[in-house]
Amino acid sequence: MYREKVGIIGGFGAYATLNFYKRLLEEFASESERNYPHIIMDNNFTMPSRTRALLYGEAYDEVVDGISDSIQLMMQNDVSKIILVCGTAHYFLNDVYKKIPEAKEKIVDIINIMGEELKLKDEGEVLVIAAEGALQKKLYQTRLKKYGIKCVNPDEEDFIDIRYFIECVKRNELNEDLVHQFGNFLDKFGKRNVVLGCTEFPVLVEYIDKCQKQRVQ
Template identity: 25%
Template sequence: MKDFFTILGGMGTEATEAYIHLLNERTPAHSDQEYLNYILVNHATVPDRTAFIVDPETAPNPLIPLAEDVRQQSQLGPEFFALPCNTAHYFYEQLQSLTDIPILHMPNLAIAAVAAKFPTARRVGLIATDGTLKDQVYELPIKAAGYEFVMPTPAIAAETMTLIYDDVKAQNHVNPDRYHHILQQMVDELGCDVVILGCTEISVAEQRAGNAGFPVIDAQGELVDESIRLALAARNRQQAE
């Protein structure tokens, strides 16, 4: 197979399925042959990323199986890797050092989208796992881009973890009222001009429940759009040769 990319998925499986659904939905295809070529590595048994970031002394290390996936898939020669798990970007530099094939950086894509879609935004909030909040994979580049970073309160963070782990991961269920309440608090109580959805399980909530008009940037959606752009560019180069 030529002009293909590899999806490093399974973290979690429902979130990966949401990425693929959006990928296929947004691809400008009108026949089987116009959809994109990709390999899905749904590595569901990768240890929990947040558990390791919060407690690296006792929790199993997700980097070990992720590194193995990158090494194996690199031998096949994909155009690029898509990593539809925000928390796994804690290991981004280590994973990228293992291969010359580019790994798309979902947090950076999301932050770049703020300027494009909300040009007057100044206060940028983040809802994500405790691991992503702790590892600052969003916080540091948001500040570097000149925005005021808004951290969720402990209560909002706890409610977000319930949405991610108890609802989506455990039950494949989205509680729209819970999701919208989280967004309402970030915007109305904390004064966010835009809220980045920094977990792909929250992206599942966005797809199923909608954002009720609150200003959001869906990191997974930005990864989807960049995946499509690069995959179509690779296909066009292949056809021109």
């Protein structure tokens, strides 16, 4: 039995959070539900845009407060680990830790985990596809540099396409045309190792895998 209590902070993207929750349960696949972890989830859909906060300083403090409030809620429920289902949200953590220093011990930093995995696989360079704010602020370049990973950003002209893919997932508008567009988008970069720095992209990739399996059947 997994005895630690896990807190999931979502709402940054409802379907990204749902997808993460499903994959978390799959990791604990068991014959008995009693072997699953105790999970508490907070979806705050009213939180301002993280991307606009980074690009324009719009409601920056409100974003920090919103993330802090969710973390406080988790800590009041005595969780052992806290996961933010949003790569961009990790940019705000330093400001969150100024408000709640004790949270640092509980946050499962998904960017650090990714850096450790990439280092183990000896990946020296990756293409990062993420929300515009994270790319412009060089979130992944800065954080992954300490693991010896060089991050390559798409060109600014690609940001429109990236934004479109993310918004389609947020609205649950997945279809064959979107699959085709995303495939063409990735083809532009050739054979590169790609970091999906936005949690909406695993939802799209899972949908693509499902479509491919249906074609084979």
